[in-house]
Amino acid sequence: MRTLIRIIGLWTLLQLRTIGHMFVFLINSFYFIFVPPFKIRLLLRQIRFFGNKSMLVILLTGSFTGMVLALQLFYILRKFGSEALLGPGIALSLIRELGPVLSALMVTGRAGSALAAEIGMMRISEQIDALSAMALNPLRYLIVPNIVAALIAFPLIVAIFDVIGIFGGYLVGVEILGISSGTYFSLMKDYVFMEDIMVGLYKSLSFGLIVSWICCYKGFYTGFGAEGVSKSTTEAVVLCSILILIWDYFLGAVLL
Template identity: 75%
Template sequence: MAMGKLLRILGSWAVSIIRRMGHMATFLMHAFYFIFIPPFKFNLLLKQIRFFGNKSMIIILLTGSFTGMVLALQLFYTLRKFGSEALLGPAIALSLIRELGPVLSALMVTGRAGSALTAEIGIMRISEQIDALTAMALNPMRYLIVPNIVAAIMVFPLLAAIFDVIGIYGGYAIAVKLLGMSEGTYFSQMQIFVEMQDIRQGLYKSISFGIIVSWICCYKGFYTGYGAEGVSKATTEAVVMSSVLILIWDYFLGSVLL
């Protein structure tokens, strides 16, 4: 009897998770459907590009520069044990371009813009602004969700590229100016070892991370619970779920693109 009750509880839990995943997938499919259905709201798209991109620039510059500096310090002393200090440049570049640039920039934007996006849409839900759009025969998906997803797809690769460049020059400042490495060695070895496939891998990851963050944050805000507690819970869940999915998807995408 106890075993049967436990199985029923586990089964109910599994069914609820699968139902929720299906609902989230349907939400994303509807959003992609309305991307290709005119009219497209370019003014809202430009506003969200500024929201995701310009307002995240400071944190991307700071995080990228110090990430490159830390990589230079740690990798230099590691490579010196094997007599391979000349490979410091490509080691920093490959680490940033393939992994750290897309992942860390996505996590930073999730914490700064994703949480704000969830809270904004959630407040619109509890203040019945979304219901007002529906009552006026205006599709909330077209006005609230589509511009965010398109803007994230466009902005995340650009932010990751800026992160990579700033990180490489941060590593340059430590390797060349502090540790005394040759400037020519740092950049020439990088040119030899970094290939277009590495850049494409970082690009694909950034695009997919943009979809994940905008999708999860918009979904959690759109279906938030009522009251301040509901908005705070939705914001927390959106940030946590987006961050975890970024790391999980990074592993699977990296294993496929190797």
């Protein structure tokens, strides 16, 4: 029994130390966001990296999410004779919930994993050590551009996801299921408010921070060799996905 308690205690201490280390990493990175010189070119490259890597997958998942939502919501709303509310139903589901969560999960799988692997490869090939040896802070060159780029790119990616999803819903709801085009959009205007859009924005910003922070951290402190990089990439994707869903619940509960 004492051995079990000791194992649980040691595991807890290890987890607490890792969490503390992750927060120190984040705080140090945040410090360099506000301290010049700013690496604008690297920032633009990383914004392109997040957008470019994820765009196709966002367009595909966004459109099909909207289409599936239209099918399912139409089936439910028809039971209550409220098919006209299909437009606002799709828009609110996407803007408040599905857009930020699904696009964050997609970006994690596409760009986040690539980011963790790239930084991990830089670690094992001593490129990060080379930066330090040149008296250049690796956080400023590798981590800060990614965190800021994610904070800029995520809301834009989510906005694209939402718009594509709404048009996917339009395709099914209006073109296939026969709702009038005017009803679909005009009721959306009546039921979707600025605060709904702000909820989506807050979520996308926080997911951007989570994805860039976790993926950069896992890559930066990767293990040895190809196996170490593979392990840290997997850990980054799994941890990001779990944190996105947990944080989504808490943020949703606060912002509801």
